[in-house]
Amino acid sequence: MSELSLHGGDPSVLRRINAAATLRALRGGGEPTLSELAREVGLSRPTTEGVLSELADRGLVTEVAPRSGRGLGRPARRYRFRADAGYALGLDIDAHHVRLFLADLDGEVVAGHHAAVALNASATERLAAVRVAVSELLATVGVERGALWAVAAGTPGVVSPEGRIALCTVVPDWEGVALARELGRMFPCPVLVDNDANLAALAERWRGAARDSDDMVCVLAGPHTGMGAIIGGRLHRGRWGAAGEVGLLPELGLRDTAAVLAEAAPSGTLPAEDSDGTAGPVERAAERVLAAAQRGDSAAAELVDRLAARMARGIAAMALALDPEMIVVGGRLVRPGDRLVEALRRAVPPLCLTPVRIEASTLGEDAVALGALRLALDLVDEELFRIDRPA
């Protein structure tokens, strides 16, 4: 709007506005009638007709067969948004995995993929694994690389505004990698990179536990606990991309989260890294403690409660700073109905000023990749609905 109100406009901007409105209504799904569409958008039928033929020329809309037999009168022409006119791709690159989701322009996920990567892989090897995974995914569903409109990737650590890994303690050889540029070489479309907790927040708001919440915080409890925040409906990154890192204050207890649980097992007895490279020894140990707590092992349960009490201070600091509507707790250490989330639900509110809902993630390990997908889809939407330049 600001762009719009700065420079005045020809009648053509009116057409662009109406095209965007029509596209938006059409993308809601279904195969509306011309008249239905006109009524919904608030335009006359002839105008809508003109807009639609223009959108058809751009390849974004097709006419579908009219449905006869339903109702009285002459069957109406029906139109459909061509969701397959383009695709968006979301990546999750972490210490042990590469995860991918591909969606069409409707945001419908059409394919997913997963590949294990060794913890101690070099940055080059990790990027090669990404390249292979992407190629496999695209080949499986038969989507051309040129059909991608936007790509986004999430990764642990602090990601600078230019998409460089400014800080990363979790993935070896990862710090300093200009990830956006490296990935940019693989795709003929814009590539965005962001912190994993930030993207998990986007995902939870999109199709997870925080649907339609405009002010929420997502806690990603993994080896290190990161947080992402949606503020006023928009992802907040901070000046240097480091927002949500309250864990740095030692007294707020968000560092080495998994290690607190793992300490139960004497370090000498920790198993070596799994052969599939899917999780490190600390994560494995932590997950065993969580499982034991779930089974009713009282020593393990106490350890979980202690972890929750430790984490509560950091989470409360974030809640006090932002006063969010809700906090979603996710990451490797969390499953729905978990003892950890229950413990946090007891430990955090007493430290807060306002009632804040605490929910477990419903997306599990897919959260980050889905969030990356959502970020890419946001870019797609911006492209679809932009009105400040000729199509």
Added chain:
Amino acid sequence: MSELSLHGGDPSVLRRINAAATLRALRGGGEPTLSELAREVGLSRPTTEGVLSELADRGLVTEVAPRSGRGLGRPARRYRFRADAGYALGLDIDAHHVRLFLADLDGEVVAGHHAAVALNASATERLAAVRVAVSELLATVGVERGALWAVAAGTPGVVSPEGRIALCTVVPDWEGVALARELGRMFPCPVLVDNDANLAALAERWRGAARDSDDMVCVLAGPHTGMGAIIGGRLHRGRWGAAGEVGLLPELGLRDTAAVLAEAAPSGTLPAEDSDGTAGPVERAAERVLAAAQRGDSAAAELVDRLAARMARGIAAMALALDPEMIVVGGRLVRPGDRLVEALRRAVPPLCLTPVRIEASTLGEDAVALGALRLALDLVDEELFRIDRPA
């Protein structure tokens, strides 16, 4: 824009867009020529002419005398934004004062006012003092109450989204007051109420130390230390209006800020409240310690440093949570070149992950009232430039 893209538009919305764009260009100040204006907005001269005559009908624009003698050719008609077509009012209501600023539609401050209120005044008395102060201010400059387009007020404590004082430890008898409704009775225009630190943040961004910074935090060091945050260029209030209250965590050391300094003087020797009711005994004592530190008193200086070290944790928590571009420190306890700000500048960065500028407020005691004014002016701007309804 979203509003715009949802419902399609007549040619009339085009006119509204162009009117808004022209008004925006015109309000930049000066008395531009018709052609200059047309060039700047990107419209043709006849169109601009039509828009201007419409704006003149609405009383927002006047033609001024052409300036002959300057340059060749026929003198051009010149136009001016009628800043006096309306006014905005900002209030600061705190424990000891009522402060007011009145501005025209250009945001130019045309009058200010200040009145002392006794600390132990009842809510009713405090509101009466506000009413009197407003009447005096308006009478002084000869502005009708009906000429007010928007009013905003700042006050210590947590202000709920509906404008109720949900929590306030600083002003007696203030908690629970439905301030927005009470003030609403005094004015025939919208009235907004917000937390004082939030408004101070707005003010510092508008004409203080944080000009044009879209991500900043304002620390208001008074009896209790509050914080306000601008995120992505917009004020962040939180779901319940309680954002920025990290001070609640005891280990973050933002509670009873002034008292830390005042403790130097044994409580028995504290002077009684000043006859003018302008400051409480604790504030007075705190200010004496600050002044002593400024003069070089080493004991006082050490006390200030200790306070800074205490506050640093809370400020760092906020900085880590939000990763702002800069932090502005203001409030009663701060003057430019102060030892407190210097001490914070040393104490905070080591706790942070990213380089964050720390600056002293340049607005002094006016910050909150100016921020309230800015909030009211934002509402004025929204009204001036709205395009989603007929004028």
Added chain:
DNA sequence: TCTACTTATGGAACAAGGGTGCGTAATGCC
């Protein structure tokens, strides 16, 4: 099978807004 009714279509006539171009008015300079 034919007729009446219903609903959508397609195009013509009309209105609003914006751009272009040209004759004309008002000023400064020589």
Added chain:
DNA sequence: GGCATTACGCACCCTTGTTCCATAAGTAGA
């Protein structure tokens, strides 16, 4: 006093969108 210069005011045309109406293409009932 004439000329160059600059801006004005108006007429004309294009784009976009709306209203209105005759017509087409179905269904339901006789």
